[in-house]
Amino acid sequence: HCSHELLIPYLTLTGAAVLHTHETKQVLSYTVFPHLHGRVAIVTGGSKGIGYETARQLTSLGMHVIIAGNREEESQNAVRRIREENVKGKVEGCHLDLTSLRSIREFVQTFKDRGLPLHVLVNNAGVMLVPERKTEDGFETHFGLNYLGHFMLTQLLLDTLKHSGKQDSCARIVTVSSATHFVGEINLEDLQSRSCYSSHGAYAQSKLALVLFSYYLQQTLTAEGSHVTANVVDPGVVNTDLYQNVSWPTHLCKQLMSRLLFKSPEQGASTSVYAAASPELEGVGGCYLYNGQRTKSADASYDEELQRRLWRLSCSYVGIQEEGQCSLSSRQLTSQVL
Numbered sequence: 001h002c003s004h005e006l007l008i009p010y011l012t013l014t015g016a017a018v019l020h021t022h023e024t025k026q027v028l029s030y031t032v033f034p035h036l037h038g039r040v041a042i043v044t045g046g047s048k049g050i051g052y053e054t055a056r057q058l059t060s061l062g063m064h065v066i067i068a069g070n071r072e073e074e075s076q077n078a079v080r081r082i083r084e085e086n087v088k089g090k091v092e093g094c095h096l097d098l099t100s101l102r103s104i105r106e107f108v109q110t111f112k113d114r115g116l117p118l119h120v121l122v123n124n125a126g127v128m129l130v131p132e133r134k135t136e137d138g139f140e141t142h143f144g145l146n147y148l149g150h151f152m153l154t155q156l157l158l159d160t161l162k163h164s165g166k167q168d169s170c171a172r173i174v175t176v177s178s179a180t181h182f183v184g185e186i187n188l189e190d191l192q193s194r195s196c197y198s199s200h201g202a203y204a205q206s207k208l209a210l211v212l213f214s215y216y217l218q219q220t221l222t223a224e225g226s227h228v229t230a231n232v233v234d235p236g237v238v239n240t241d242l243y244q245n246v247s248w249p250t251h252l253c254k255q256l257m258s259r260l261l262f263k264s265p266e267q268g269a270s271t272s273v274y275a276a277a278s279p280e281l282e283g284v285g286g287c288y289l290y291n292g293q294r295t296k297s298a299d300a301s302y303d304e305e306l307q308r309r310l311w312r313l314s315c316s317y318v319g320i321q322e323e324g325q326c327s328l329s330s331r332q333l334t335s336q337v338l
């Protein structure tokens with residue numbers, strides 16, 4: 001973890017340059033996507049950046065989109081801006097703070113109380129390179145928010161997804177990872193990065209964990225014969241606020257080059273929307289998608305033993321039995337982690 005300090009700036013700049021040379025900054029065409037009227041989606045972190053564009057584009061395809069975010073005003077602004085476009089679907093905001101297991105439970109309860117189906121869950125929210133600090137439940141922030149928060153959210157919504165998916169129209173879980181997962185390492189003995197904290201290593205670990213989780217989830221869904229699919233998306237290098245914590249030289253480079261080399265948020269959301277809505281991916285899960293195409297993820301992400309061990313540990317961290325039932329209260333959980 002501690003030797004990662006230059007990797008994210010390096011990956012960002014080389015990734016952006018590769019993107020530029022291959023001219024892959026196009027927005028995928030949505031005209032081929034079916035109208036999705038009546039289908040319900042939750043987009044975490046849908047108030048800005050890639051998540052906002054994902055929410056906007058899914059709404060324009062006719063979906064009922066719930067923007068799940070931790071900043072009330074930002075979410076309401078996003079909802080207002082999307083509504084102003086006279087889009088075909090419905091959009092609304094709902095409070096969700098992924099750094100709090102209590103907030104995740106409350107969000108899911110509020111959603112379930114409405115009796116709505118759920119056809120698409122986009123696990124998009126994330127932070128990068130935040131200084132060392134803990135979530136409400138005592139987890140390292142990247143691990144707790146980017147990975148474990150989405151792990152918990154997905155687990156709690158799985159029954160609704162399973163009820164909503166049909167044989168010819170599966171419910172879809174779309175999880176946003178990053179090329180940074182290629183340099184990630186999972187340290188099962190120290191998932192909270194206590195022995196040596198590196199914000200770069202912690203971010204990369206959280207993004208690799210999301211890929212491992214998604215693949216294992218797909219295996220269990222297939223084994224059960226569920227009509228739910230799980231795919232992972234790499235949005236590319238996108239001009240968003242995610243880079244607010246990078247070092248000042250990287251920030252300067254980004255300021256100078258982002259317009260030319262980085263994808264716009266709209267372009268960055270293309271693959272998430274593709275994974276959420278494309279007929280080509282009907283019934284297809286367990287893929288790593290980049291620029292609207294299936295591609296290979298890091299070798300470590302296919303390690304089934306690692307997937308299983310991470311899954312088990314994650315279940316114990318959030319107090320969920322492997323069958324998906326809650327066994328521990330938040331209070332027990334906090335004392336266990338701390």
Ligand SMILES: NC(=O)c1ccc[n+]([C@@H]2O[C@H](COP(=O)([O-])OP(=O)(O)OC[C@H]3O[C@@H](n4cnc5c(N)ncnc54)[C@H](O)[C@@H]3O)[C@@H](O)[C@H]2O)c1
Nearest residue numbers: 045048049050070097098124125126178237238240241242
């Ligand atoms: N921008 C890129 O180049 C890039 C590259 C690879 C992967 N990604 C991934 O794309 C996803 C979206 O990032 P972005 O680039 O749009 O960044 P962004 O900073 O614009 O958006 C992040 C979103 O996450 C939300 N969020 C942050 N903390 C939260 C919390 N505690 N609870 C709920 N929501 C919270 C924010 O409110 C925001 O809506 C992230 O998972 C990121 O890791 C981005």
